[in-house]
Amino acid sequence: xxxxxxxxIPGPVHLHGRIIRAMVKQMIGHRSKKFSEIMEYCVNGxxxxxxxxxxxxxxxxxxxxxxxxxxxxxSKVKRITCIDNGKFGDRLGKIAxxxxxxxxxxxxxxxxxxxxxxxxxxxxxxxxLAFVHNETSxxxxxxxxxxxxxxxxxxxxxxxxxxxxxxxxxxKMDEWGVDVAITGSQKCLGIPPGxxxxxxxxxxxxxxxxxxxxxxxxxxxxxxAKDNQTPYTPAVSLFFALEEALKMIEExxxxxxxxxxxxxxxxxxxxxxxxxLEMFPQTNEVSMYSNTVxxxxxxxxxxxxxxxxxLMKEYGILVSGGQEHLKGKIFRIGTxxxxxxxxxxTTLAALEDILSRYINLKSGLHSAFEILxxx
Amino acid sequence: xxxxxxxxIPGPVHLHGRIIRAMVKQMIGHRSKKFSEIMEYCVNGxxxxxxxxxxxxxxxxxxxxxxxxxxxxxSKVKRITCIDNGKFGDRLGKIAxxxxxxxxxxxxxxxxxxxxxxxxxxxxxxxxLAFVHNETSxxxxxxxxxxxxxxxxxxxxxxxxxxxxxxxxxxKMDEWGVDVAITGSQKCLGIPPGxxxxxxxxxxxxxxxxxxxxxxxxxxxxxxAKDNQTPYTPAVSLFFALEEALKMIEExxxxxxxxxxxxxxxxxxxxxxxxxLEMFPQTNEVSMYSNTVxxxxxxxxxxxxxxxxxLMKEYGILVSGGQEHLKGKIFRIGTxxxxxxxxxxTTLAALEDILSRYINLKSGLHSAFEILxxx
Numbered sequence: 001x002x003x004x005x006x007x008x009i010p011g012p013v014h015l016h017g018r019i020i021r022a023m024v025k026q027m028i029g030h031r032s033k034k035f036s037e038i039m040e041y042c043v044n045g046x047x048x049x050x051x052x053x054x055x056x057x058x059x060x061x062x063x064x065x066x067x068x069x070x071x072x073x074x075s076k077v078k079r080i081t082c083i084d085n086g087k088f089g090d091r092l093g094k095i096a097x098x099x100x101x102x103x104x105x106x107x108x109x110x111x112x113x114x115x116x117x118x119x120x121x122x123x124x125x126x127x128x129l130a131f132v133h134n135e136t137s138x139x140x141x142x143x144x145x146x147x148x149x150x151x152x153x154x155x156x157x158x159x160x161x162x163x164x165x166x167x168x169x170x171x172k173m174d175e176w177g178v179d180v181a182i183t184g185s186q187k188c189l190g191i192p193p194g195x196x197x198x199x200x201x202x203x204x205x206x207x208x209x210x211x212x213x214x215x216x217x218x219x220x221x222x223x224x225a226k227d228n229q230t231p232y233t234p235a236v237s238l239f240f241a242l243e244e245a246l247k248m249i250e251e252x253x254x255x256x257x258x259x260x261x262x263x264x265x266x267x268x269x270x271x272x273x274x275x276x277l278e279m280f281p282q283t284n285e286v287s288m289y290s291n292t293v294x295x296x297x298x299x300x301x302x303x304x305x306x307x308x309x310x311l312m313k314e315y316g317i318l319v320s321g322g323q324e325h326l327k328g329k330i331f332r333i334g335t336x337x338x339x340x341x342x343x344x345x346t347t348l349a350a351l352e353d354i355l356s357r358y359i360n361l362k363s364g365l366h367s368a369f370e371i372l373x374x375x
Numbered sequence: 376x377x378x379x380x381x382x383x384i385p386g387p388v389h390l391h392g393r394i395i396r397a398m399v400k401q402m403i404g405h406r407s408k409k410f411s412e413i414m415e416y417c418v419n420g421x422x423x424x425x426x427x428x429x430x431x432x433x434x435x436x437x438x439x440x441x442x443x444x445x446x447x448x449x450s451k452v453k454r455i456t457c458i459d460n461g462k463f464g465d466r467l468g469k470i471a472x473x474x475x476x477x478x479x480x481x482x483x484x485x486x487x488x489x490x491x492x493x494x495x496x497x498x499x500x501x502x503x504l505a506f507v508h509n510e511t512s513x514x515x516x517x518x519x520x521x522x523x524x525x526x527x528x529x530x531x532x533x534x535x536x537x538x539x540x541x542x543x544x545x546x547k548m549d550e551w552g553v554d555v556a557i558t559g560s561q562k563c564l565g566i567p568p569g570x571x572x573x574x575x576x577x578x579x580x581x582x583x584x585x586x587x588x589x590x591x592x593x594x595x596x597x598x599x600a601k602d603n604q605t606p607y608t609p610a611v612s613l614f615f616a617l618e619e620a621l622k623m624i625e626e627x628x629x630x631x632x633x634x635x636x637x638x639x640x641x642x643x644x645x646x647x648x649x650x651x652l653e654m655f656p657q658t659n660e661v662s663m664y665s666n667t668v669x670x671x672x673x674x675x676x677x678x679x680x681x682x683x684x685x686l687m688k689e690y691g692i693l694v695s696g697g698q699e700h701l702k703g704k705i706f707r708i709g710t711x712x713x714x715x716x717x718x719x720x721t722t723l724a725a726l727e728d729i730l731s732r733y734i735n736l737k738s739g740l741h742s743a744f745e746i747l748x749x750x
Contacts, residue, residue, distance in 0.1 A: 004401050011608065012402045013402065015402045024398075024399055027380075030387060032693070060436055064608075065590045194569050213590075214443050215437075233386065233561060234568060235567065238569060318404045
């Protein structure tokens with residue numbers, strides 16, 4: 001039988017039927033009033049997820065396109081510090097170094113950021129700091145507030161990758177003092193990949209670099225934003241999906257949504273502890289665990305291909321493996337977007353079934369149930 | 376009543392029900408075998424539309440993203456000549472000048488390209504030439520074969536914008552000697568906007584510039600293409616649509632499809648002539664008229680807002696106006712993708728209805744009918 005996949009990866013995520021149906025529409029003109037109305041609604045909705053009253057620009061492209069738009073458009077800085085404690089932090093450095101002098105402050109993947117090391121780099125003359133809020137590759141939630149506070153002491157422009165936090169965890173761009181924040185469509189928003197959003201403060205424009213890429217030049221987006229349009233043809237069907245996603249978020253309430261994400265990931269952690277598995281992030285502080293993706297060490301006695309392979313083959317459930325040097329060493333469960341109790345319990349139960357064939361495992365399901373009663 | 380729009384613009388185009396239904400699917404993992412199989416099918420299908428056996432890379436972004444990927448990735452040239460006889464030719468120059476020394480050879484929008492002028496620029500030391508095959512803004516089909524032949528005499532790398540020709544008109548990348556060709560999803564392919572494709576010859580890599588934008592760096596796409604993957608999360612639902620579109624093209628047959636596009640645009644031209652309206656492109660050579668979009672002068676006695684406004688209000692049909700300085704001076708009818716006789720006759724009839732309230736107009740419908748009997 002051809003089982004329909006259940007995606008429990010940190011994006012792209014499982015689609016709610018309402019999202020799929022929202023795209024079942026005839027095409028509309030991208031310069032039409034109809035499109036502008038949708039865009040206006042989307043921009044306003046996105047502002048709430050970023051916790052900002054600033055401009056939000058919508059780019060047709062993946063989250064990486066949004067990151068590069070943010071970094072390159074505001075790259076008229078003498079030097080930028082990029083924090084790398086995971087694959088996506090590493091990516092920030094790779095992007096930034098194409099545009100300006102870049103200092104990458106590296107930590108082992110999975111280890112928390114040490115502010116002293118960041119400060120040392122800032123003190124050497126950085127005018128900007130870029131960091132990842134929720135590091136998808138390791139399941140660590142970096143301490144945004146503290147990092148931004150430090151950067152502000154050095155009067156730095158702050159660029160925050162909120163790709164896997166906005167819409168699923170607390171993001172307070174204005175309150176924290178973030179200048180530029182980025183997110184992607186296929187994560188906590190719960191729609192297909194192909195759209196990214198960039199929120200931009202006034203201050204960022206002081207660092208505007210007109211020789212950034214044409215397609216990613218945020219000045220062109222800003223110019224068209226007044227009329228709720230985009231400079232180049234937007235991915236219209238994904239805007240249909242985004243509109244529906246934001247309606248669903250409004251119905252659920254952003255606070256409830258964040259609580260759901262937190263409870264789901266807390267349940268995963270309770271399950272991990274009870275089963276005797278081990279969390280990958282090297283921290284004991286609960287506040288440092290991601291609330292949208294949980295990274296778990298691959299136990300001895302089972303291979304990645306056995307765990308994730310059988311889970312897909314028998315149950316049609318996809319969880320993620322490790323990336324780069326973490327391949328085979330961890331597996332990751334996404335709890336993002338519009339998934340709930342049912343999808344998570346299914347996933348944990350199926351994981352237990354597979355794992356218990358290879359290793360001694362205590363059931364952790366009841367610990368998860370208990371937590372999940374909160375939602 | 377809320378009339379569902381009928382898009383008769385040069386992209387995004389009206390969607391066939393099969394395309395819409397192809398996107399009614401649960402999300403799949405972008406690193407899964409399922410996705411790779413779809414991608415492989417899409418890449419092979421796109422090769423046929425480009426007339427090439429070279430690599431084709433699929434980028435999540437609009438056609439402009441594809442253009443910039445092509446130009447920036449291969450910008451290690453001393454100088455590039457860009458031909459501008461319309462808005463999209465102008466765009467090539469704007470993109471190129473961010474990466475290398477650029478000479479723009481300008482012609483009035485709507486006027487054919489004079490090869491002597493191009494040659495003069497090439498002779499001044501250009502190592503690359505970029506031009507638009509089908510100029511959407513003016514309805515002119517530029518003489519690709521002749522332009523490429525000339526560029527090859529100067530041993531230039533040739534980059535061709537085939538955004539509104541590939542899949543709807545004859546494109547023979549390999550036979551003509553084009554090195555890099557680009558197209559977009561929302562044009563002749565007949566799917567929603569948000570994907571672009573870039574076909575790349577081996578020669579192009581001699582000009583690879585590693586400091587091109589990270590997101591648009593074709594070397595990253597090439598590296599992942601071996602495994603039928605993309606470097607960054609692709610717009611998966613648009614790949615579902617592309618797969619279906621390419622199946623439809625295979626069923627129809629590419630030759631038949633091109634014939635359909637040619638017949639539809641020929642019918643528009645016959646209608647224009649019979650009604651007494653005037654074509655915008657300043658040529659009498661039939662081979663220079665676009666077969667995917669027809670640009671018609673706005674007749675005296677009617678304003679753009681009256682013509683296009685009433686057409687939308689009463690019939691729900693959208694045709695395009697002019698862009699930039701052509702605003703209000705022309706209107707454009709797209710005959711792209713999966714539209715046929717029914718959509719075109721509807722459009723021409725509705726246009727006659729509106730036009731005849733403002734100006735004296737002979738009916739041109741029977742001239743169109745006659746041509747349309749060919750398909």
